[in-house]
Amino acid sequence: MSINTPPSGQNDFESSVNLQSFLLFLLAVLVGLLVAVIVLPIWMPNMAFSLSGNAPKAYWYLSRATAFASLSLLWLSMALGLGITNKMARLWPGAPATFAIHEYVSLLGLAFAVFHAVVILGDHYIKFTPLQLLMPFSTVDYRPLWVGIGQIGFYIWAIVALSFYIRPAIGQKTWRFLHYASFIMYLMGIFHGLFSGTDSGANWAQKYYWFSAGSLIFLLVVRIVGAVIDKLFPARKPAPVQRTIQDEKKVINNKGQVTP
Ligand code: HEM
Secondary structure (H helix, E strand, C coil), X not given: CCECCCCCCCCCCCCCECHHHHHHHHHHHHHHHHHHHHHHHHHXXXXXXXXXXXXXXXXXXXXXXXXXXXXXXXXXXXXXXXXXXXXXXXXXXXXXXXXXXHHHHXXXXXXXXXXXXXXXXXXXXXXXXXXXXXXXXXXXXXXXXHHXXXXXXXXXXXXXXXXXXXXXXXXXXXXXXXXHHHHHHHHXXXXXXXHHCCHHHCHHHHHHHHHHHHHHHHHHHHHHHHHHHHHHCCCCCCCCXXXXXXHHHCEECCCCCEEC
C-alpha cells in the first residue's frame, strides 16, 4: 500500500491510498484468517488443536489484541481528522500529511477490525457462525446487543472509509455528511468494547477508554470554540485590487518603465 501525500497548500485532498491495493490487502487478511479458522482444523487437526483445543485460547487472545489495535487506530484517525478541522495540524505535520495519515490509519484500523471479528470464529467458547458474524444482534449466546452495536459500527466504518473513493461522484456535501457518522461509529466502538469485552473491568482498560474518549472530546471542544471565534471575528481579507481602464492601458516598455 503506498501513500501519495497530496501537494502542500492543496485544500481538496485526493485519496492517498490506492483502492485496489487496499481491497487486495483486505482479501489477503480475510483469506488468511478463513484458512486459519476453517481449513486448518480439517487439514492439520493436531496443529489446530494446539491453537484452539480445550484449554488454549489463541484465537480469543488474538481477537482481543486486535480489538484494541483497531480501536486505537480509529482513535488516531479521529484525532487527526479533528486536528485538520480545528487547524492544530497546521502546526505539525501540516494539513496535507495529516490528511494522508488520517485516511491511511482509518483503513488500517478497518483491516484490524476485520481480523478482530473473523478470528473469533476459531474460538470454541464464543462459537459464532459466519452468518452470526455478518448479521447484527444475532449472537444470541453472547451479548447480542453490545456485539450488534460493534457490528453496526463496523459497517458504518466501512461506508465512511470507502466514501473517500467516491467523493467526486457523491459530492463534497454528501461526503462531509457521511464523514460526520464517524463520531457515532467511534461511540459505538467504545460502548461495544466496554460492554462486550473481557478486559473492561481491568484498571488499564478503564484508563484506556477514559483517555481515548477524553482526548477526543478535548479536540472536539477546541474545534467548536475555534469555529465560534471564526464566526464572531472573521479574519479580514485583503481588499480586491481595483483595476482602472488607465491601468489596463499602461504598458511596460523595453526599458522596464511603465508608460501611460
Ligand atoms: C463485525 C463486527 C464485530 C464483531 C462481531 C465483534 C465481536 C466482539 C466480541 C465477541 C467481543 C468480546 C470478546 C471478549 O473480550 O471476550 C468484542 C470485544 C471488543 N471489540 Fe469487537 N466486534 C466487532 C467490531 C468491532 C469494532 C469495529 C471495534 C473497534 C472499533 C471493536 C472493538 C472491540 C473492543 C475494544 C473489544 C474489547 C476487547 C476486550 O475487552 O478484550 N469491535 N468484539
